[in-house]
Amino acid sequence: MLVLHLHAGDIPGSIEHLLAQGGRMQMVYATHIDGREEACYLAAPGAGKPFELWRVEVPPGGLPSMAAHVPLLGWYEREMQDLSGVGVVNHPEPFPLVIERGAAPAPFTQTPGAARFAAPHVLPEVTGDDVQELDFGPIRADVFESAQFRFFYIGERILRYQPRLFLKHRGMEKRFEGLAPDAAVVFAERVSGVGALAHALAFCQAIEDAAGVQAPPRARAWRSVLGEMERVYNHLHYLGALADATTLKVGQAEGRLLEEQAKQLAARACGQRLLMNVLRPGGLRRDLVLPADFTTHLDKLEAASLRYLDQLERTSTFLDRLHTTGPLPHTLAFDQGATGPVERASGLDRDLRRDHPYAAYAEHPPEVALHRDGDAYARYRVRCDELRAAFALLRRLLDELPAGAVHVPCAAPADGSGLGWAESPRGSVYYVVHLDAHARLARVKIKSPSYSNWRVFPYTVHGSNMMDYAINEASFGSTIAGCDR
Amino acid sequence: MALWTFFGLARGRATSDWPEGDAQAAGQHGVQGMPRVTAQACAESCAACVAACPTDALRLAEVPDGADVAPQPGIALDYGRCIACQRCVEVCPTGTLQASDEWALATRTRADLRFDPQQAPSAHDALAAELQNTIARRFRHSLHIRHVDAGSCNGCESELQALMNPFYNLHRLGIFFTASPRAADLLLVTGTVTEPMREPLRAAWEAMPEPKWVMAMGACAISGGMAREGYAGGSGLQGLIPVDVYLPGCAPNPAAIMHALLLLLGRSEQHLHGGRHDG
Numbered sequence: 001m002l003v004l005h006l007h008a009g010d011i012p013g014s015i016e017h018l019l020a021q022g023g024r025m026q027m028v029y030a031t032h033i034d035g036r037e038e039a040c041y042l043a044a045p046g047a048g049k050p051f052e053l054w055r056v057e058v059p060p061g062g063l064p065s066m067a068a069h070v071p072l073l074g075w076y077e078r079e080m081q082d083l084s085g086v087g088v089v090n091h092p093e094p095f096p097l098v099i100e101r102g103a104a105p106a107p108f109t110q111t112p113g114a115a116r117f118a119a120p121h122v123l124p125e126v127t128g129d130d131v132q133e134l135d136f137g138p139i140r141a142d143v144f145e146s147a148q149f150r151f152f153y154i155g156e157r158i159l160r161y162q163p164r165l166f167l168k169h170r171g172m173e174k175r176f177e178g179l180a181p182d183a184a185v186v187f188a189e190r191v192s193g194v195g196a197l198a199h200a201l202a203f204c205q206a207i208e209d210a211a212g213v214q215a216p217p218r219a220r221a222w223r224s225v226l227g228e229m230e231r232v233y234n235h236l237h238y239l240g241a242l243a244d245a246t247t248l249k250v251g252q253a254e255g256r257l258l259e260e261q262a263k264q265l266a267a268r269a270c271g272q273r274l275l276m277n278v279l280r281p282g283g284l285r286r287d288l289v290l291p292a293d294f295t296t297h298l299d300k301l302e303a304a305s306l307r308y309l310d311q312l313e314r315t316s317t318f319l320d321r322l323h324t325t326g327p328l329p330h331t332l333a334f335d336q337g338a339t340g341p342v343e344r345a346s347g348l349d350r351d352l353r354r355d356h357p358y359a360a361y362a363e364h365p366p367e368v369a370l371h372r373d374g375d376a377y378a379r380y381r382v383r384c385d386e387l388r389a390a391f392a393l394l395r396r397l398l399d400e401l402p403a404g405a406v407h408v409p410c411a412a413p414a415d416g417s418g419l420g421w422a423e424s425p426r427g428s429v430y431y432v433v434h435l436d437a438h439a440r441l442a443r444v445k446i447k448s449p450s451y452s453n454w455r456v457f458p459y460t461v462h463g464s465n466m467m468d469y470a471i472n473e474a475s476f477g478s479t480i481a482g483c484d485r
Numbered sequence: 486m487a488l489w490t491f492f493g494l495a496r497g498r499a500t501s502d503w504p505e506g507d508a509q510a511a512g513q514h515g516v517q518g519m520p521r522v523t524a525q526a527c528a529e530s531c532a533a534c535v536a537a538c539p540t541d542a543l544r545l546a547e548v549p550d551g552a553d554v555a556p557q558p559g560i561a562l563d564y565g566r567c568i569a570c571q572r573c574v575e576v577c578p579t580g581t582l583q584a585s586d587e588w589a590l591a592t593r594t595r596a597d598l599r600f601d602p603q604q605a606p607s608a609h610d611a612l613a614a615e616l617q618n619t620i621a622r623r624f625r626h627s628l629h630i631r632h633v634d635a636g637s638c639n640g641c642e643s644e645l646q647a648l649m650n651p652f653y654n655l656h657r658l659g660i661f662f663t664a665s666p667r668a669a670d671l672l673l674v675t676g677t678v679t680e681p682m683r684e685p686l687r688a689a690w691e692a693m694p695e696p697k698w699v700m701a702m703g704a705c706a707i708s709g710g711m712a713r714e715g716y717a718g719g720s721g722l723q724g725l726i727p728v729d730v731y732l733p734g735c736a737p738n739p740a741a742i743m744h745a746l747l748l749l750l751g752r753s754e755q756h757l758h759g760g761r762h763d764g
């Protein structure tokens with residue numbers, strides 16, 4: 001990661017230059033270290049080029065909002081004002097996003113009188129003959145994460161859709177502060193439980209980046225193995241949930257059964273069904289010993305999964321519900337910051353495993369699935385292709401597992417900073433870490449894929465119909481915890 | 486569609502016998518359990534495990550050792566805070582803390598989750614036993630659950646959803662998830678209970694008809710877990726609503742959830758008393 005010190009006035013020009021070169025902004029957040037208030041913009045110039053962190057001292061009047069130019073920064077700017085009290089001027093959506101703190105000090109600064117949005121978020125009124133309003137949540141039927149959704153609709157047609165997220169915002173980024181890097185891994189694992197491996201991996205790699213060390217080859221190979229196992233169980237879960245949304249009951253049961261078998265394999269590999277408690281900065285906490293029959297079970301799971309995919313692809317009642325549902329155009333996906341299978345279904349050819357290899361992906365590059373139609377079917381097909389590719393990748397990784405140590409000493413320097421990333425089953429995860437004078441964590445910023453994709457999702461709902469909503473939501477496959485943190 | 490029916494039938498029986506059958510039937514082969522405090526004395530002035538614990542589940546506590554012998558250094562462990570991350574086991578120099586494969590550790594009281602070497606294990610609570618009998622009589626054959634996520638990492642939901650897969654097939658035990666709290670017997674809560682989720686949670690609990698029961702699932706719902714003491718994190722169900730069953734873990738696996746549900750119904754035994762494992 002290149003760290004550049006810029007002035008606030010340079011930002012619009014730098015962003016314009018980045019976009020013209022085919023790059024993309026990732027996020028902006030604030031730090032308060034040693035009394036200095038800075039905004040940090042994370043920029044991705046493109047495949048193979050190093051990421052850049054633009055550090056900007058916040059001017060007294062606040063920062064100019066870039067959201068009108070780069071819409072995906074809109075949520076980050078609002079969050080920065082909510083949580084860090086950094087003023088953002090001329091924001092197109094000048095409402096609190098994460099917390100409505102009133103006159104209370106911002107959690108990350110504690111200084112009273114910090115900037116905040118004055119007006120609460122009030123939805124524009126939607127009136128007219130036959131317009132109905134539906135408030136759904138935060139407690140939903142069955143076992144679901146908590147979030148609230150408001151629909152304005154006429155008959156079947158949705159006029160306007162507004163999700164209310166961040167009800168379960170836990171303040172996880174703040175929990176990292178003051179911790180030694182080794183002790184913080186378990187927190188990263190529990191930011192999004194079903195993305196535990198990717199989050200822990202991105203965090204560990206951020207510390208390794210700050211320390212200037214690389215995990216040994218065997219540890220890197222294990223990290224890729226576990227990362228692909230996380231992809232396998234999550235994608236199987238996704239397919240089961242999508243079958244459920246289309247009321248394909250046997251398809252749902254089969255997807256859930258295969259997910260269960262994948263989780264049981266995960267436990268046999270590392271002792272934890274959600275792949276927690278394995279990673280640490282510098283490598284792994286311990287070497288893994290696979291049971292003798294592990295590959296036999298993996299082969300069986302692969303064969304059953306491939307049969308399942310074939311069967312889904314032959315079920316017209318299932319496919320009919322996906323075709324043309326919830327289309328996300330290419331430009332919208334780019335501008336609003338879609339990531340992972342969602343962006344790859346809209347023709348954005350990006351995958352951190354290939355574009356910025358980490359773990360063992362330089363030696364074992366993945367086959368990146370790409371579809372262009374941007375509808376629920378394309379999102380489903382990307383996941384299907386990725387599931388097949390993950391099994392193939394697992395086989396290669398396990399066949400060529402290097403010998404040797406699984407850990408090297410990794411001491412991040414005082415006042416250092418680092419960036420780590422991982423392509424989770426739901427898309428790109430970034431961790432930026434800033435250390436203090438005692439080499440403890442002063443600020444950890446998390447970019448999680450569900451945050452990115454929840455920002456995009458409502459654009460596919462406006463103007464669609466109620467019957468397709470659940471299918472569309474399932475086709476995104478986002479989590480609430482990852483978004484809310 | 487006919488193809489799916491054939492497909493399903495051809496797959497044969499996928500369902501486990503758990504809680505009947507051997508350990509394999511639980512499907513948790515290789516799963517790490519909660520740490521166990523052994524009789525081995527701690528090293529002098531060692532607090533490595535206390536420093537390593539991310540959720541303050543451990544604290545130093547001297548072990549009383551008879552009238553003439555000086556007390557030994559020891560530790561107390563609160564399973565209601567433990568996330569089974571194994572960090573304490575890794576740093577323990579004496580083997581006082583050891584890894585175990587015990588994960589079915591649901592209890593009927595908060596006190597039963599606390600291991601303290603200074604307190605002798607209490608006799609099994611007669612009141613709790615009586616309560617359990619009452620529940621058992623009413624709900625032995627059918628239980629309807631309303632789940633509420635009050636601020637989790639989604640790990641608990643992932644494992645709860647697994648209960649409905651064909652391997653665990655929770656329905657075979659007469660236990661169902663229901664949409665309306667008005668039709669629910671048990672409120673199953675996950676997550677740390679963030680401020681915005683307090684009111685919806687309370688409303689769901691109040692909407693349930695009597696008699697009603699509450700289960701706190703996971704370290705977050707029991708004690709606040711990973712987000713405890715943060716600006717947005719809560720401290721679980723403590724001081725909010727009364728809890729009838731505590732299920733520690735992070736995240737508790739599906740077989741552990743089933744054990745906890747059956748414990749409520751008087752159809753399984755509690756394995757942890759005063760923080761000490763049976764046997």
